[in-house]
Amino acid sequence: MAGEIVETIEPAIALLGMGLGAAVAANALRLNPIVGYLVLGAGLAALGYADRFEGPVVATLAEVGVMFLLFNLGLHFSVSRIREEAANIFGFGSLQMLVAGGGYTAILLLLGLPTAGAVIGGFALGLSSTAVVIGLVRQRDQEDCPVGRAAQSILIFQDIAAIMLLVAVGALGAGGALGPALGLAGLKAIAAFVLAVLFARFLTEPLFRTAARVRSSEVYTAMALFIALAAGWAAGIAGLSLTLGAFLGGVAVADSRYRILVQTEIEAFRGLFLGFFFISVGLGIDPQVLADNWLLIMGVALGLIVTKCVFNVIAGLANRWSVPGSIQLAFLLGQGSEFALLLLAMPGLAGLLGAQVSAVLITAIAISLALTPMVSQAGRVLAGKLRQGPPDQKLAGDDAPVVLLNLGETGRTIADRLAEEDVDYLAIDGNMERFEKALADGYPVHHAMLADPRSWDAVSMAKRQVLVITEVDPDTMRELGPLVDDRLPGVTRIAATETRDRHAEIEGTGAVALSTNTPGGHDDVIHRVLRELGLEPVRKEGTADAREVA
Structure with missing residues (x-):
C-alpha cells in the first residue's frame, strides 16, 4: 500500500x-x-x-x-x-x-x-x-x-x-x-x-x-x-x-x-x-x-x-x-x-x-x-512611449486638486480609489521603473523629484489642495517641513504609511499620518482627502477581515 x-x-x-x-x-x-x-x-x-x-x-x-x-x-x-x-x-x-x-x-x-x-x-x-x-x-x-x-x-x-x-x-x-x-x-x-x-x-x-x-x-x-x-x-x-x-x-x-x-x-x-x-x-x-x-x-x-x-x-x-x-x-x-x-x-x-x-x-x-x-x-x-505625447502637450491632471506622490502598491490602490470617487489627481513618481510601468498602465503620472522644491512650481503645487504621500521618508519630510509651511500653506499633507512606528515624528512636520496596513486603512486615507475637498464618498467602505469582525 x-x-x-x-x-x-x-x-x-x-x-x-x-x-x-x-x-x-x-x-x-x-x-x-x-x-x-x-x-x-x-x-x-x-x-x-x-x-x-x-x-x-x-x-x-x-x-x-x-x-x-x-x-x-x-x-x-x-x-x-x-x-x-x-x-x-x-x-x-x-x-x-x-x-x-x-x-x-x-x-x-x-x-x-x-x-x-x-x-x-x-x-x-x-x-x-x-x-x-x-x-x-x-x-x-x-x-x-x-x-x-x-x-x-x-x-x-x-x-x-x-x-x-x-x-x-x-x-x-x-x-x-x-x-x-x-x-x-x-x-x-x-x-x-x-x-x-x-x-x-x-x-x-x-x-x-x-x-x-x-x-x-x-x-x-x-x-x-x-x-x-x-x-x-x-x-x-x-x-x-x-x-x-x-x-x-x-x-x-x-x-x-x-x-x-x-x-x-x-x-x-x-x-x-x-x-x-x-x-x-x-x-x-x-x-x-x-x-x-x-x-x-x-x-x-x-x-x-x-x-x-x-x-x-x-x-x-x-x-x-x-x-x-x-x-x-x-x-x-x-x-x-x-x-x-x-x-x-x-x-x-x-x-x-x-x-x-x-x-x-x-x-x-x-x-x-x-x-x-x-x-x-x-x-x-x-x-x-506613445502615451508620453509631445513635450508641449498639456500636463495630465493640470487642474487636479490632489497630488499623489509615488505609485507603488499603496499609491496605485489610492489612485484607483480616487478614480472611483471621481476625484481628479496628478501622480508624481521619482522612481523611473515605477513611473514607466504606471505610465504604461494609463495612470496620469509624471516623472519628477517632489523632494526638490524647484519642482513645485513646475507642477503648480501652490494651487493644489491635498498632497498624499506614499513611500514616506520622515527624515525628508522633517527637512522640508518649514519650507512647505512657508510656500504651500494651503496644502494639506497626508502621509499614508504601512506602520505607525514614526507617526509622531511625521505629524510633528505638520502632516497627517494615517496607516494603510489595517482593515479600512485605505478608506481612512480616501475619506480624509474627500473631507479636505468638502466631498462625500460615493462608494461604500471596504470590508474588514472576518477574523477581526468575528
Whole structure:
C-alpha cells in the first residue's frame, strides 16, 4: 500500500521540487516564473520524460490550479461589478471574439480547410489564455487599471465562448445535432449564474458566520477550498467547464464581508497548483513534431502572435479605445489559449483539421504561451512611449486638486480609489521603473523629484489642495517641513504609511499620518482627502477581515 502511494505521488513531488528551482532561476534572470515553468516542462519533454508525468495526479493538480485562479478572479467580480462591466464583458468581449475568431476563420478557409473545422478552429485560435494573462495582471498590480479590467472582462466572455466551442466539438465528434447542444449549454450557463447570485444573497453570510464562531483557521481554510472546488465540481457535473464554475463560486463570495479572508486562504494554493498547469503545458510540446517541423512551427507561432495582436488592436480601436491602450491590451492578449489546446486535441476537431495541422497548432500555441510575458511587456513599453505625447502637450491632471506622490502598491490602490470617487489627481513618481510601468498602465503620472522644491512650481503645487504621500521618508519630510509651511500653506499633507512606528515624528512636520496596513486603512486615507475637498464618498467602505469582525 505504501509503495503504491509513493508511486502515485512521486511525479507531483518531483515536479514540485523542479518547479521551485525553475521559479528561483527565472527570478534570478528577471523573467516571469511562468516562463520558468514552461521551459521546465518543455525541457522534460525534450529529454523524453513527459510520459512519467502524464498520470491523473499531475493533471488534476494542474486543473485545480486554473480553478483557483478563476475563483480568485470571481472574488473581484461581484454581481454589482458584473453589471458595471457588462459593456466590457458582453460588448468588448464579443467584439474581440468576432474580430479575432472571424479573422482566423477566414485564414483557415483560405488555406483550404473544411468550413466546420475552419469556423471552430478559427474561434479556438481567437481565444487568449486566462491562466497566463490573469497571472500577469495580478503580478503587475493591474487588476484595477483600465487595461487589466478590460482584459479580465474579455477573458470572462472568452471562457463562456470556450464552453460553446467545447460543446460544438463534442457534438461533431458524437455525430449529434449542433444547435440543440449549444442551446442547452447556454441555458445551463444562465442557470449556473442565477444559482451563484442566489447563493451569494442567501447562503454566503450564514455559512461564514457559522465558521467564524468556531474561531479556527483550519475551518476558514476548509471553507474557502470547499467553495472553490465544489463550485467547479457542480459546473462539471452540469456539463459546463470547471473553470466557469470556479469563477461563479468566487462571484458568490465577492460581495461578502468575508471576501478578504477567503482570498487570503486561497492565495497560497492558487500559486502552488498553478505551477503544475504551466509545467503541464510545457510537457505537452511534442519534441518530435517540433524537431521535424521546427521552422514551420516557429513561423506559425510568430504568425499567431502577430495576427492576434493585429486583430486585438482592431477590436480595441473599434471599441473606441486609444491607440496606446489598444496596443497594450492587444499584446497582453496576444497568445493562444489553454482551451484551444484542449479543443485541438479533441477527436472531433482533430479529425476535421488533420492530425498534422493539429499537432503543429498545439505546439505553436504552447510556444506563444511561453512568450507572453515578453510580448506583453513589449506592448506595455510601446504603449508607455506613445502615451508620453509631445513635450508641449498639456500636463495630465493640470487642474487636479490632489497630488499623489509615488505609485507603488499603496499609491496605485489610492489612485484607483480616487478614480472611483471621481476625484481628479496628478501622480508624481521619482522612481523611473515605477513611473514607466504606471505610465504604461494609463495612470496620469509624471516623472519628477517632489523632494526638490524647484519642482513645485513646475507642477503648480501652490494651487493644489491635498498632497498624499506614499513611500514616506520622515527624515525628508522633517527637512522640508518649514519650507512647505512657508510656500504651500494651503496644502494639506497626508502621509499614508504601512506602520505607525514614526507617526509622531511625521505629524510633528505638520502632516497627517494615517496607516494603510489595517482593515479600512485605505478608506481612512480616501475619506480624509474627500473631507479636505468638502466631498462625500460615493462608494461604500471596504470590508474588514472576518477574523477581526468575528
